[in-house]
Amino acid sequence: METLGVNAKVSANDCKSENISRKRKIAEHRKSLPVASVEHLLIQEVHRNDTLVIVGETGSGKTTQIPQFLFNAGFCRDGKAIGVTQPRRVAAVTVAKRVSEECGVEVGQKVGYSIRFEDVTSSSTRIKYMTDGLLLREALLDPFLSRYSVIIVDEAHERTVNTDVLLGFLKKVQKTRSRSLNDSLNDSLNAENMHANGLVVENGNNGKYASSLRQYRGRKLPPLKLIIMSASLDARLFSEYFGGARALRVQGRQHPVAIFYTRKHVSDYLEATLITIFQIHLEESPGDILAFLTGQEEIESIENLAKDKIQKLPESKQNIVVIPIYSALPSEQQLRVFAPTPPGVRKVILATNIAETSVTIPGIKYVIDPGFVKARTYDPNKGMESLIVFPTSKAQALQRSGRAGREGPGKCFRQYPEDMFYKLEDSTKPEIKRCNLSNVILQLKALGVDNIMEFDFLEEPPRQAIFKSLEQLILLGAVAHDGKLSNPVGHLMARIPLDPIYSKALIVAGQFNCLEEMLITVSMLSVESIFYHPREKLEEARAKMKCFSSLEGDHLTLINVYRSAEEFLNKKKLELSKEKVEKSLKKWCKENFINSRSLRHARDVHSQIREHVEQMNLPLHSCGDDTIQFCRCLAASFFLNVATKQPDGTYRDCASGEVVQIHPSSVLFRKKPDCVIFNEFVQTNHKYIRNITRIDRLWLSELAPHYYALQN
DNA sequence: AGAACGACA
Numbered sequence: 001m002e003t004l005g006v007n008a009k010v011s012a013n014d015c016k017s018e019n020i021s022r023k024r025k026i027a028e029h030r031k032s033l034p035v036a037s038v039e040h041l042l043i044q045e046v047h048r049n050d051t052l053v054i055v056g057e058t059g060s061g062k063t064t065q066i067p068q069f070l071f072n073a074g075f076c077r078d079g080k081a082i083g084v085t086q087p088r089r090v091a092a093v094t095v096a097k098r099v100s101e102e103c104g105v106e107v108g109q110k111v112g113y114s115i116r117f118e119d120v121t122s123s124s125t126r127i128k129y130m131t132d133g134l135l136l137r138e139a140l141l142d143p144f145l146s147r148y149s150v151i152i153v154d155e156a157h158e159r160t161v162n163t164d165v166l167l168g169f170l171k172k173v174q175k176t177r178s179r180s181l182n183d184s185l186n187d188s189l190n191a192e193n194m195h196a197n198g199l200v201v202e203n204g205n206n207g208k209y210a211s212s213l214r215q216y217r218g219r220k221l222p223p224l225k226l227i228i229m230s231a232s233l234d235a236r237l238f239s240e241y242f243g244g245a246r247a248l249r250v251q252g253r254q255h256p257v258a259i260f261y262t263r264k265h266v267s268d269y270l271e272a273t274l275i276t277i278f279q280i281h282l283e284e285s286p287g288d289i290l291a292f293l294t295g296q297e298e299i300e301s302i303e304n305l306a307k308d309k310i311q312k313l314p315e316s317k318q319n320i321v322v323i324p325i326y327s328a329l330p331s332e333q334q335l336r337v338f339a340p341t342p343p344g345v346r347k348v349i350l351a352t353n354i355a356e357t358s359v360t361i362p363g364i365k366y367v368i369d370p371g372f373v374k375a376r377t378y379d380p381n382k383g384m385e386s387l388i389v390f391p392t393s394k395a396q397a398l399q400r401s402g403r404a405g406r407e408g409p410g411k412c413f414r415q416y417p418e419d420m421f422y423k424l425e426d427s428t429k430p431e432i433k434r435c436n437l438s439n440v441i442l443q444l445k446a447l448g449v450d451n452i453m454e455f456d457f458l459e460e461p462p463r464q465a466i467f468k469s470l471e472q473l474i475l476l477g478a479v480a481h482d483g484k485l486s487n488p489v490g491h492l493m494a495r496i497p498l499d500p501i502y503s504k505a506l507i508v509a510g511q512f513n514c515l516e517e518m519l520i521t522v523s524m525l526s527v528e529s530i531f532y533h534p535r536e537k538l539e540e541a542r543a544k545m546k547c548f549s550s551l552e553g554d555h556l557t558l559i560n561v562y563r564s565a566e567e568f569l570n571k572k573k574l575e576l577s578k579e580k581v582e583k584s585l586k587k588w589c590k591e592n593f594i595n596s597r598s599l600r601h602a603r604d605v606h607s608q609i610r611e612h613v614e615q616m617n618l619p620l621h622s623c624g625d626d627t628i629q630f631c632r633c634l635a636a637s638f639f640l641n642v643a644t645k646q647p648d649g650t651y652r653d654c655a656s657g658e659v660v661q662i663h664p665s666s667v668l669f670r671k672k673p674d675c676v677i678f679n680e681f682v683q684t685n686h687k688y689i690r691n692i693t694r695i696d697r698l699w700l701s702e703l704a705p706h707y708y709a710l711q712n
Numbered sequence: 713a714g715a716a717c718g719a720c721a
Contacts, residue, residue, distance in 0.1 A: 088719065116721055133720040162720055295717065327718060352717055374717040387717065431719090439721085497721035529716065608721090664714045684716070 026102050033061030034251040042066065042248070043073045046150070050174065051226045051245040053235045057252025058402060062229055063154050064099050067127045070150055071110075075225070076126040080149035085132040087160045088358060089115045096120070096129040116497070117604045133162040136169065137497060140446055145173055150225040157232035157395070158357065159430035164458050165440055169447060170226055171242065171456060177221045232395055232427065241458050255405035257367075261418040269370035270298060272415045274305055277348055280366050281320050284411070287365025288347040290355060292400055294374040294389050299324045299350045300535060306348065319345045325359065326352040328529055331597050337361050356399050360406070367404040369397060370415040371424075377434045380465040382656040383472075385436070386683040395427040432461050437469040438500045442478060445485045446494035475640060475707065476504045496612050498522055498605075501679075505637035506613055512633035514623035515613065517559055521634075523606035524558035525679055525691055530602070531665070532595045541593035548592075549667040552631055553676070553693030557667050562606075565589075565599060632703060635695040638677040639704035643689055644697065645674050651689065653681065663688040 030036060035056065045052055056062040067082050075082060086092040096113035103111055112121035113129040121128055130138075132153065139145060151170060156163055228238045228245075235247040266272045273291050280289055293299050306322045325337050338361070341347050349361060353373055373396065377386050392400070397414065404410025414421065432440070441452055449455050452466055473479040478490040478500060485491050489507060496503040502522040509518030524530060533541045548564065550556035568588050572581045589596035613620060623629040635642075643651040643660055649672060651660050660681065662669050668676065673694035680690040700708040 131720060137721055158719095160719065297715080326716095328716065354718065356718085358718065376717070389717090443721085526721095533715085605721095663716090665716080670713080682716085685714095688715080690716090 023104065030061075030065065030102060033065060034059070034253055035061040035065045038250065039065075039069045043069055045246060045248060046070065046073075046075075046225055046227070049246045050178075050223055051228070051242040053228045053230065053238045053242070053245050053247040054250060055230055055233065055235045055247065056250035057231055057254055058406070059253035060250045062250055063095055064102065066227065066229075067152065068099065068103065071127055075149050077149075079147075080222070081125060081147050082127050082150045082152065083135060083145070083148045084127070084129045084152040084154055085135050085163075085166065086129060087132060087155050087158050087163055089131055090358070091155075092129045092131055093118075099127065099129075117608065131162070132160070132166045136162060136166055136443060136447075139169060139173075140443075140495065143173070143447060144177055144221055145170075145224060146221055148224065149222060150227065152227040152229060154229045155231065156228045156238060157230040157427075159428070159432070159458075161431045161435060161440060164430060164432045165444065167228070167238075167241070167458050168456055169444075170224070172449075174224045174226060177224045234426075237458070254402060255407070255409045257401050257405040257410045257412050259401060260411065260413045261421070262415060263417065265417060265420075266370075266415050269372065269415050270302060273368050273370050274302060274309070276368050276413050276415065277306060278309060280368075280413070281346055281348075282317065284366065286344075286346065287410075288341075288349065288361075288363045289366040289368065290349045290351060290361060290364045290403055291368040292355065292370065292373075293350055293352060294372050295352060296326050296328060299326060299352070302350055306350075320348060321345060322348045322350065324350045325354060325361075327354050328532070328595070330532060330595055334359075355403065356396065361403075363407065364403050365408065365410045367401055367410065367412040368415065369400045369412060371397065371420070375428075375434075378436050378465065380462060380468040382653075382658055382681075383436075383468060384656065384658065384681045384683055384687070388683075391424055393425040393428040394421065397421065397424065430459055432457070433459065433465075435465075437461055437465050438472050441466070441469050442473060442485075442490070442494050442500050445479065445483075446491070450483050472640065473500060476500060478504065492616055495616075496609060498526060498609065501638065501640070502526065505633075506609070506618065508637045509633050510613075510618040512623070512629060512636065513619070513621040514626075514630045514633050515618055515620050516622040517630050518633065518637070519606060519610060519613065519620070520559050520562045521555050523602045523609060524562055525555075526605050527598045527601040528595075529665075530558065530561060530594055530598050532593050534593075537593075544591075544593045545667075550627075551671075552627055553668050554666055554691045555634055555693045556627060556630070558691075561592075561594060561599075562602065564592075565594075565603075631693055631695055632699055634677055634693050635699045636703040638679065639700060639707055641678045641681065641689075642695075642697075642700065643676050643678060645672060651676070653689070656681075658687055660687045660689045662692060663690040666690060666692045668692050668694065 054062060063084070067084050070082050086095070092113045092115050096111055097107050100107040100109070100111035105111060107113070108120040108122055109124050111127045112125040114121050114134055115131050116134060145151065153163060153167060153170070156167065226242070228242070230238060239245045239247045262272070277289060277291060293302060303322050303324050310318055310320055321341060323336050325334055337349050337359070349355065355361060371392050372389050373392050374387055374389050377388055379386065401412035404412050444452060444455060452470070470479065474481070477486055478493045480486045485494060492507060493500055493503040496506065502525065505518050505522055506515060509515040531545055548557050548560040550560060565585065565588070569581060569585055572584050576584065586596045589599060640655060642654040644654065646652055651662065652658070653660050675697035676692045676694050678689035678692045682688055682690065
């Protein structure tokens with residue numbers, strides 16, 4: 001791999017003079033970035049190669065600068081755009097804002113971003129930042145990505161499912177776009193006819209897409225340039241995948257981080273972490289500490305232990321505060337990690353892997369890395385997910401230690417001996433190898449990949465996982481036995497941005513006259529934990545939850561929460577201004593121990609999906625007080641997830657035969673009905689089913705005869 | 713009698 005450029009020095013007078021206008025400061029900053037010195041070379045390489053792999057460590061400026069270089073080099077001629085994908089929403093938004101400022105334009109004009117629920121682009125947008133999942137959705141309407149001249153896939157080393165699927169899809173698009181377009185156009189016109197014959201006619205989207213292609217009849221679409229950007233040192237995988245694509249390296253600008261190991265094997269990494277926190281506090285120079293733990297429970301227990309220990313320190317040494325952060329924590333508590341401490345007070349942040357990539361905390365000088373991470377795995381045979389604590393990979397350990405060197409030289413204390421590091425896996429197993437593939441397969445089929453086994457994955461998922469998900473899609477009626485999407489059900493399902501089983505539930509609910517209730521249900525099921533139970537107010541939180549709970553189960557309970565919030569909002573809307581309404585809803589959430597971020601998210605999902613079902617002309621009726629009707633609809637929708645009570649009081653998952661328990665968060669935890677449907681099957685300390693509603697088992701052979709007929 | 717890594721559409 002060729003290394004471009006030299007380590008640019010940080011200009012000493014950067015930011016010092018207040019007289020320098022912001023514009024000039026930005027220009028100077030841009031010039032000081034390592035990537036700036038290689039602009040010309042980079043553009044040359046893009047002209048010469050259809051695919052480039054660019055390895056650039058943190059601080060190289062690749063994400064903000066390279067799209068601007070391409071724009072200036074004329075890659076947006078003829079109204080074409082440069083698309084830049086990110087694995088996370090926040091990244092897409094913040095980078096787009098930064099770049100539009102650098103360009104001196106308003107975000108949404110020349111530079112914009114598009115993420116779910118938020119499209120800040122216009123017809124003049126030429127540099128578009130977006131999440132990779134959103135580009136995949138966009139591809140359903142424009143399978144050749146015809147409006148883009150260049151796609152940049154950023155953070156490809158993270159190997160999220162969406163990035164992996166996108167890479168495979170882009171490889172296919174790139175090939176097609178170099179082919180004569182006549183063939184492709186005919187394909188798409190056939191597709192349009194098929195849509196028109198079935199029920200899948202939507203408001204002109206397919207038509208628009210075909211007509212936008214018509215202008216290319218007999219001509220070629222310009223080739224699609226691809227740039228894969230990765231922060232991992234090893235570009236070989238990407239390069240080989242794209243047929244030996246040229247790989248370039250851009251220098252980063254990270255401060256040095258000294259790594260320390262333990263001398264001996266550590267038997268209790270929590271205890272070791274606790275000791276290290278206080279060693280740093282008592283012996284090292286000022287600077288905040290970031291410790292990586294595996295989950296909420298560990299964080300809470302270390303938080304309490306550390307607080308006790310602080311109390312026992314001499315008063316002059318009590319200048320230290322402990323702050324937890326993990327995803328399920330309400331936003332206002334998450335924000336505490338950014339609040340500056342009083343002078344002379346050290347911050348200790350206890351974080352899950354949220355602080356590895358998603359949240360960047362300034363001022364960290366010391367990292368404590370016990371070397372473990374909790375990760376999701378998937379057992380395709382049982383259809384069960386597990387949350388298991390694993391050792392980190394080498395790449396992950398490097399990512400963690402890097403968090404100490406963002407503002408100055410730092411130190412990282414790994415809680416294991418050095419020889420252990422060399423025994424770690426090089427990189428984390430990509431997500432696509434350890435997740436349920438139903439959504440991936442449905443999406444690929446909608447993009448025209450009928451034979452999943454022939455799809456060119458960057459790394460193949462396990463065959464068994466493909467079979468299991470295909471089986472599920474066939475049982476849901478989304479995929480016909482010839483392997484193609486069924487019409488109209490499969491096509492409808494693929495258009496709805498939800499888990500396939502939820503999309504199907506909406507279609508079923510249309511027939512049961514309870515789509516209004518199901519729409520609320522799937523919106524609430526699609527977000528993380530609606531209820532928030534702080535340890536210190538557990539009883540109070542439970543009492544509040546009881547006000548919403550339904551005897552039937554969690555689904556109706558979630559509907560009750562949603563409707564109570566709506567009712568509260570409608571009342572407040574009459575008396576208050578818009579901002580005050582939002583504020584009072586937050587207060588209402590707090591009083592009722594509801595996570596307002598999750599509820600907000602559920603309401604966004606609800607309004608987006610409502611638009612989809614309206615476009616599809618599904619009948620948006622309510623079943624009113626007829627809860628039996630709704631529960632029957634739940635049974636008809638989630639018949640694949642049924643568990644029955646056994647004589648000893650445990651439950652058996654009908655599909656896998658596994659013995660499971662009702663999760664303690666369920667309103668049915670102590671109720672123990674004979675037969676239930678559920679939406680999640682996860683192993684943590686036990687094998688749990690979550691989000692549960694009781695049903696009459698006699699319904700099953702009536703409502704899902706193709707699956708249950710034999711059992712009677 | 714007892715509990716949830718992180719992200720995305």
